[in-house]
Amino acid sequence: MDRNQPDAAEAERDALAACIEAIAAHQDREAFARLFGHFAPRLKAYLMRTGSDPGKAEELVQEAMILVWRKAATFDRRQASAATWLFTIARNRRIDVIRRERRPEVDPMDPALVNPPPPSAEEAMGTGQRDLRLRAAIRELPVEQADLLQQAFYEGLSHSEIAEVRGLPLGTVKSRLRLAFTRLRKIMAEHI
Numbered sequence: 001m002d003r004n005q006p007d008a009a010e011a012e013r014d015a016l017a018a019c020i021e022a023i024a025a026h027q028d029r030e031a032f033a034r035l036f037g038h039f040a041p042r043l044k045a046y047l048m049r050t051g052s053d054p055g056k057a058e059e060l061v062q063e064a065m066i067l068v069w070r071k072a073a074t075f076d077r078r079q080a081s082a083a084t085w086l087f088t089i090a091r092n093r094r095i096d097v098i099r100r101e102r103r104p105e106v107d108p109m110d111p112a113l114v115n116p117p118p119p120s121a122e123e124a125m126g127t128g129q130r131d132l133r134l135r136a137a138i139r140e141l142p143v144e145q146a147d148l149l150q151q152a153f154y155e156g157l158s159h160s161e162i163a164e165v166r167g168l169p170l171g172t173v174k175s176r177l178r179l180a181f182t183r184l185r186k187i188m189a190e191h192i
Contacts, residue, residue: 009167016082017075024072035082036065043090046164052094060097064090080155081147083165088155137187145180148173 019035022028040061047057067089075085107113119127138146151157151165159177163170 013081013083017077020068020072020075020082020085021077023069024075027069032065032069035068035086039083039086040065043086046087046161047090047094050091050094056097060090060093064093067093080150081165084151084155084157087157087161087165091157091161133188134184137184140187141180141183145176145183148176149180152177 016035016038019028019031022031023035043061043064044054044057047060048054052060064086068086071089075082080088138149141149148162148166151162152159157165159170159173162168163173166173
């Protein structure tokens with residue numbers, strides 16, 4: 001297979017990302033209809049697997065797609081795929097609804113609400129340098145491993161969710177993440 005030609009899955013990812021960009025650029029209703037047709041059933045199934053009843057899942061899908069329409073301009077295909085972005089929106093809507101329904105009373109003395117003391121200048125400098133080294137190390141990883149790390153740690157997706165969003169077997173996701181961590185440890189150890 002010629003490496004210069006994108007495979008069908010990559011072409012589909014690009015087409016879906018282009019749909020979001022078309023919505024952002026000129027409120028393209030056809031692009032929105034395509035996104036809705038592609039993602040609505042998948043989002044509903046995902047939300048039902050995470051505990052929503054069918055009616056609530058349908059409502060959450062509608063709300064998520066409204067947010068897609070309104071916030072399409074915030075999408076950046078360099079940061080996440082269209083699928084990752086939409087599944088994250090749906091997941092966040094579900095979390096918002098659960099939080100709104102539960103509404104626990106806030107204890108102002110809760111240690112989680114008290115701001116920690118600011119770090120010393122030395123700690124802040126060390127943390128900043130470590131963060132820069134880590135970002136540089138992540139850029140050295142193969143793209144598929146870096147993307148999986150992005151989804152797992154910056155977007156908060158579980159391994160199962162990543163497997164579902166990416167259309168990969170769960171074992172493949174876990175092994176790629178393990179390889180990424182091994183490489184990161186090696187790269188970071190070289191900089192110490």
